Amino acid sequence: MPVTLGLLLALSFVVSLLALAFLIWAIANRQITIDQHDAETVFEAGEVRGDAGEEAHPHRFDPVQAGIDQISARPVLVLIAAATFWLVAGSVFGLIASLKLHWPDWLDFAAPLTFGRMRTLHLNLVIYGWLSQAGVASVMWIIPRIFHTPSRRPQLIIWGALLWNIGVTLGAVAIARGWTDGEEWLEIPWQVDIFLAAGGACFIAPLIQTTRARQVHHIYVSGWYFLAAILWFPVLFVVANLPLYGGAQEATINWWFAHNVLGLWLTPLGVGAAYYFIPKIIGKPIYSYAVSLLGFWGLALFYSQVGIHHLIGGPVPTWLVTLSVVHSVMMFIPVIAVAINQHVTVAMNLWALRESIPLRFISFGAVMYTLASFQGSIEALRSVNTITHFTQYTVGHAHLGAYAFVSLVMFGAIYQILPRATGRVFPWPGLLKLHFWLVVIGFAIYFLALSIGGVLQGLAMLDATRPFRDSVEVVLPYLQARSVGGTLMTLGHLVFALNLLGLAFMTRDESASTVAAE
Amino acid sequence: MFGRKSKSDHPRPDENFEPYEEFSGIPMPVYWIAIALAAWGAFMLYDTGKDVTLAQDERVEERAVQISADQGEGGNLFVANCSTCHQPDGEGLRGAVPPLAGSEVLAAGPEIVARILLRGIDGPIRVGGDDFDGHMPSFASALNDDEISRIASYVTLTFGETDAKLDPKRVADLRHEVGDAGSFAGGAELATIVTSMPPQPPHPAPTAADAMTATVQDLVFAGRDDVWACASCHGDLGQGGENTPRLAGQPAKYLTKQLNDFRDGTRDNESMQIVAAGLSDAETAALGAYFATLRATSNASPNLSADLARGERLALQGDWSLGVPACFTCHGSSGFGVAPDFPALAAQHAPYTASQLAAWAGGGRQNSPLGLMSQISQALSSQDRRAVADYLASLPPVPAGRTASAQEGTSNAE
Numbered sequence: 001m002p003v004t005l006g007l008l009l010a011l012s013f014v015v016s017l018l019a020l021a022f023l024i025w026a027i028a029n030r031q032i033t034i035d036q037h038d039a040e041t042v043f044e045a046g047e048v049r050g051d052a053g054e055e056a057h058p059h060r061f062d063p064v065q066a067g068i069d070q071i072s073a074r075p076v077l078v079l080i081a082a083a084t085f086w087l088v089a090g091s092v093f094g095l096i097a098s099l100k101l102h103w104p105d106w107l108d109f110a111a112p113l114t115f116g117r118m119r120t121l122h123l124n125l126v127i128y129g130w131l132s133q134a135g136v137a138s139v140m141w142i143i144p145r146i147f148h149t150p151s152r153r154p155q156l157i158i159w160g161a162l163l164w165n166i167g168v169t170l171g172a173v174a175i176a177r178g179w180t181d182g183e184e185w186l187e188i189p190w191q192v193d194i195f196l197a198a199g200g201a202c203f204i205a206p207l208i209q210t211t212r213a214r215q216v217h218h219i220y221v222s223g224w225y226f227l228a229a230i231l232w233f234p235v236l237f238v239v240a241n242l243p244l245y246g247g248a249q250e251a252t253i254n255w256w257f258a259h260n261v262l263g264l265w266l267t268p269l270g271v272g273a274a275y276y277f278i279p280k281i282i283g284k285p286i287y288s289y290a291v292s293l294l295g296f297w298g299l300a301l302f303y304s305q306v307g308i309h310h311l312i313g314g315p316v317p318t319w320l321v322t323l324s325v326v327h328s329v330m331m332f333i334p335v336i337a338v339a340i341n342q343h344v345t346v347a348m349n350l351w352a353l354r355e356s357i358p359l360r361f362i363s364f365g366a367v368m369y370t371l372a373s374f375q376g377s378i379e380a381l382r383s384v385n386t387i388t389h390f391t392q393y394t395v396g397h398a399h400l401g402a403y404a405f406v407s408l409v410m411f412g413a414i415y416q417i418l419p420r421a422t423g424r425v426f427p428w429p430g431l432l433k434l435h436f437w438l439v440v441i442g443f444a445i446y447f448l449a450l451s452i453g454g455v456l457q458g459l460a461m462l463d464a465t466r467p468f469r470d471s472v473e474v475v476l477p478y479l480q481a482r483s484v485g486g487t488l489m490t491l492g493h494l495v496f497a498l499n500l501l502g503l504a505f506m507t508r509d510e511s512a513s514t515v516a517a518e
Numbered sequence: 519m520f521g522r523k524s525k526s527d528h529p530r531p532d533e534n535f536e537p538y539e540e541f542s543g544i545p546m547p548v549y550w551i552a553i554a555l556a557a558w559g560a561f562m563l564y565d566t567g568k569d570v571t572l573a574q575d576e577r578v579e580e581r582a583v584q585i586s587a588d589q590g591e592g593g594n595l596f597v598a599n600c601s602t603c604h605q606p607d608g609e610g611l612r613g614a615v616p617p618l619a620g621s622e623v624l625a626a627g628p629e630i631v632a633r634i635l636l637r638g639i640d641g642p643i644r645v646g647g648d649d650f651d652g653h654m655p656s657f658a659s660a661l662n663d664d665e666i667s668r669i670a671s672y673v674t675l676t677f678g679e680t681d682a683k684l685d686p687k688r689v690a691d692l693r694h695e696v697g698d699a700g701s702f703a704g705g706a707e708l709a710t711i712v713t714s715m716p717p718q719p720p721h722p723a724p725t726a727a728d729a730m731t732a733t734v735q736d737l738v739f740a741g742r743d744d745v746w747a748c749a750s751c752h753g754d755l756g757q758g759g760e761n762t763p764r765l766a767g768q769p770a771k772y773l774t775k776q777l778n779d780f781r782d783g784t785r786d787n788e789s790m791q792i793v794a795a796g797l798s799d800a801e802t803a804a805l806g807a808y809f810a811t812l813r814a815t816s817n818a819s820p821n822l823s824a825d826l827a828r829g830e831r832l833a834l835q836g837d838w839s840l841g842v843p844a845c846f847t848c849h850g851s852s853g854f855g856v857a858p859d860f861p862a863l864a865a866q867h868a869p870y871t872a873s874q875l876a877a878w879a880g881g882g883r884q885n886s887p888l889g890l891m892s893q894i895s896q897a898l899s900s901q902d903r904r905a906v907a908d909y910l911a912s913l914p915p916v917p918a919g920r921t922a923s924a925q926e927g928t929s930n931a932e
Contacts, residue, residue, distance in 0.1 A: 006567025010560045017556050062534045146536075220537060276537055283531020289539035294548070318569040326559040333552050340545065464873065464900060465880025467786065 009319060013326070020301050028290040059285070063145045064420075071150040072141050073421040075157035079137035080414055080500070082165050086129025087407075088497050089172075091490045094122035098483045102476060112176040120175050120187050127185070127261065128196065129168045131402065133161070134410040135269030136203055139226045141417050142276045143207060146223050147214035153206040160202025167195030181241075183250065185258035190241045197238060204230050221292040221341075225272030228300065232264040248315045252308060259307030262401055263299070267369070270406040271295075271338055273413045274366045278342055281359045281416065282349045291337045298334030302327045309380040312389065328380030335373040342366045357432045361412030364440065368404035375400065387462065392475060392482075393454025396447050403489075404443050411435070411496060418503055426499055427506040435495040442488025445481055453478025592672025595665055599657065599815060600673070603917060608677045614917040616645035616652070624678030626712045628670035632689050634708070635666050636696045641704020642719040649719055652704055655755055655814060658696075663689040734804040745796040748805070751789075755814035763870045766812035767916030771858030774806030776885075785885045786877075816865035816915045820908035822872060824901065829909025832902060833863075840897040845906065848890075854916045859887050865915035871907035879903070 063069050097119040100106060107113045144151045151157070171188035174180065180187040188196070207230055211223075219227075240257030279286050286292060308316065308324035346353070346363045353360050375397055379388055388394060415432060419425055426432060453475040460471035597606065603615045610617035618624055623645070624631065638656035642649060657666065663686040670689075674680045702708050705718035739754075741747035748765075752758050756766035765773060779785035780794035781802070794802070820826060831837070833853065836844035846853055848860045855862030863871065877883035878895035886892065895903065 004567075005570050006564045009566065010564035013563050014556070014560050059536045059538045060532065060534045061536045221539060222537070279537035280535065281531070283535045286537065286539040288542035288544065290542070290544050291548070292539055294544060318573070319563075319566040322562055322566045322569075326562050330555055330559055332555060333548070336548060336551065337544075340548070341539075463880070464876035464903075465882070467877065467880075467882045469788070 005319060009323065016301060020297055024290065024293045024297055028293055061145075061148060066148065066150070068144045068148075068150050069141075069420060071154050072144050075151070075154050075161065076137045076141045076417060076421055078158055078161050079133045079140065080418070082161060083130050083133035083137065083410075084414075084497050084500055086125045086133070086168060087493050090122050090125030090130055091486075091493050093118050093125065095483070095486045095490050097122055098479070098486045101479045102483065111178060117176055117178065120180065121172055123185070124171055124175060124187055125168065126402070126407075127266075128171070128188070129165075131266055131269075131406055131410065133164065134414065135229075135266065135273070135406070138269065138273040138410065138413045138417070139207065139230070140203075141413075141421070142222055142273065143210055143226055146220045146276070147210060147216055149210060149213050149215050151206060152209035152213065156202050156206050160199045162199070163195050163202060164199030167192055167199055170195065181243075183254040185261060186240055186254060190243055193237070193241045197234070197241075200234055200237070204234065220276070221286065221289075221296065222272040222276040224296050225268035225275065228296070229265055229268035229272070232260070232268075236260050236264060251311060251314065252316055252320070255307040255310040256304075257307070259310065260304060262398075263303040263306060266402060266406045267299070267303075270365065270409040271369065274342055274362050274369070274409050277358065277362050277413060277416055278345055278366065281356050281362075282345060282352045284345055284349055286341050287344045288341060291341050295334045295337035295341065298331070298337060302330045302334065306331065306376075306380070309385065312380075312382055312385045325380050325382065329377045331373055331377050335370055335377075338366075339370040343370070357429075357436060358412040358416035360436055361408050361415065365405050365408035365410075365412065368400060368408065372397065372401040372405050387458035388454060389458070390461070391454040391458040392450045392478065393458065396450030396454060399443070399450075400447055404447070408439070411439070414500075418500070422503065424503055427502040428499065431495050431499050431502075435492050435499065438488050438492030438495060442485045442490075442492060444485070446485030446489065449478040449481035449485065453482075592668035592670075595661075595669045596672050596676075599661070599669065603654075603813070603815065603914075608673070610645075611917050613648070614650070616643060616648075616650045618673055618677040621645050621677070622714045622716070623708065623712055624674050625680060626714060627678075627680055627682050628667070628674045628684035629688065629692070630712055631670040631674055632666050632684055632692055633696065633711070634702065635661065635670065636689075636693055637699055638701040639704065639708065640701035641706065641721045643705030643708065644716055644718050645705075647716070652702075654701075656701065658693065663687075663693065731804070731808055734801070734808045737801065737805065738808065743796060745793050748809075753814070753817075756809045756812045757814040757817050758867055758870065759817065760867055761869045761873055762867070764814070764818065764866050764915070765809040766814040767854075768806075768809060768861050769855050769857035769859075770803075770806040770810035772806070772855070772861045773809055774802045775858075777802040777805060779885045786882055813917070814915065816913075818865045818867045818911040820868055820912045822868045822904045822908045824868075824904035824908040826905065826909050826912065828902065829905035829907070832898075832906045833909050837902075842894050842897050845910070853910055853913055862916045863910045864913035866907075866910055868904070868907040868911035871910055872904050875903040875907065876900070 096107065096113070097115055100115045100118065104115075111117070140151060140157060167188070170192045174189050174192055175187055179189055181189055207227075211227060236257055240253055245253050275286065275292070305324050305327040308320055309328050312321055312325070314321075342363070343366065346359075346366070353363065378384055379394075379397060388397075415426075456478075457471045457475040460466055460474050461468070600618075604610050604618050605615075608618035623634070634654065635657045637658070639652040639654040641652055643652040644650070661669070667684045667686040667689045670684045671682075674682065703721045705715065706721045709715040709718045736742075737745060738748045741750070748756070751762045752765050756764065758764040776785060777790075777794050777797060778799075780787060780790040781797065783791065797805070820829075832842065833845045836842045836847070845863060848856065849863050850856045850860065853862060853864035874883060875891075875895045875898065878886070878891040879898070881892070884892060898906070
């Protein structure tokens, strides 16, 4: 009987891998034949080839002429404005929380200013306020462009943004007043979550309508990631917020959700945006369709089981944890696939990094996705987790994923979208570079400090012959370094907000062709 | 430099370029990595079968123990709450714990037993011709009406040969009647309701030491400023839990020395240093004496999953290949402690013992006589420290019988 369980797990794992391989093989072959067939059709009917350049170059499309950007612009701008507001607020709270770790008596006169609430506010505002809205803005911008059809119901999206921001505001007030659901990443009370769910529904409905009305046969890889994300996230969010669970079961659901928010919501938003903007800015195609299939379906198969590695050593069945560890390590496959597709394209066109600040943000973020995922796979191994669990190392890793990867991609995406959505240029191009260097240097300090400090902290805690206090004292200088890095990052965000304000209030309208040279 | 030069070579791409993928194949190394990872993953999952077997065996074993404890009405409750002192056969400990078997008290029926369980006994008592210094705790807060009725019925049936059953409702009435009467003042008070008892020794008049105990009790249960109540962490009976040590029955001078060491900074502990800073010499001495007289059933268990057999060998024989003497050489033949320097180890909580051994080994604790414990702990591996801690936690606690003054007398005589 127990042998059967191990055997059953191993067999179902192998079978699912074979099914995945078959799926990718089948889709890749079918797509190739159809595409060649389509191409032949185009050539046979190719009398128009000489006069219309558009037909001769199937990979060209003018979204401005098609009236697509014009319709997307308003909802996208609303989402970006709200996201930027929450980014600034969230990073100020994060900085306060960081300073409190080495100045424990600072700002101790009111309950909302205590560490527990500051940190929680930081987490919820940057996830739901900043990253989610910036990601949805990119989706709203890119989906109509790759589907060659204007966004449906743009007004509903604006209503959705309104509801979503009401939800985030109420959630922040609830957390500051000490009313939470008591689980990490799910602190916003479920009563308030109803606003977020309703707002999310107002994003999803127009996207599905736009998708159904698409004018293209082949869905570009960004489209898969975006469509999957907007289907996965509501399921995760609603299931995890149902007030039904208790005890170890609750913890399991909690970490299933918390890790999947990263992997099945923020990651597809970030990877999808990078997949669109990298070739778009460089003007060269992505390396391989088959590899992007492997990346996408690998993520879909492996990621959903990853979260339980947060409960290694906890009171959950061992096989469940092992399954999670195995799936965490299997994430190497989709990550390598994405890395091949994105980094090869950038590496063969390094000139573009000098010319385009947005590309600099996006490709830096894409490299960080690779690193964060590799680190995460290794961190999930029991032998490594023993040291890093319950230490600042985990915090460093979380920021490598959510900040250096997703946030940087979003900065780049916003810098790329805004001039095209408004027809204006940034008044101070130098400040874009300043923003880049502030957040990159700030993050480097932040990440290195927490990774080194976290390992030292973990080793101190593992050594029973050392008092617990040692583990606190050893990490102290690294916590101070983290505050320095965090300050630079927060300054970078203020510069980012300033750039957006400058674009809104300081420039005259200019033609789109000047925009391209920014 | 490279970028500047190539700027002209790479004209800015057309704004209308649309991203697409080329149809290159998947590179060969990706296949190899995927196959290697898949093989590793399948093996890992197959291997969890072992852990499942292990867990299942443990569960079956636990259930078997549970079933054997459940046999007989109230039997498991007796084993868990009474047998540590009164022994499983109810014979008690000669000179320390009165026997239940053949006792006049049990012959008086379950209602008397329930009254004793609710109130406890504090004072000299004569049972079966022998005198005992009675220190039985009250179980009023630890057991509910049903449990008390089951234990009372069980022990009277088993040891008193009276098959009268006690109704839980009656226990509720008794509980109300007893109110906050406090412990029976020894056999003398008990004899007023159990007429069949032989003549009882007189209850000693309160002494100055008892008066001090009264003020100390305030400290223990209510605390004072930064001296938070001892009982808030160490329990009402000084029984402790997990990493908070059991204090009940420790030699008085040992406890006093530890409190003084915390105060001087000779022993390190964030909480206890704050507490001890607010205590006077007289108070540390009185607290030591107070906890030395307390008795509580064992609430410790070998919960570190260590090798109990190895722990037993270390405790009883030591390991001379490591230069480690047997624990019991110094700490007494049953680990009950030897006043004034050697604390009781029996029934101490395993996490506490293990963490203290680790602290001796790492230099975090250095206040043992002649640095004995530092040398011993450094010689032990982490597994050994946990093994011996687990074994000691499995032992019965210091039995009743020696008051604080008697204990000091013994140590002086030695």
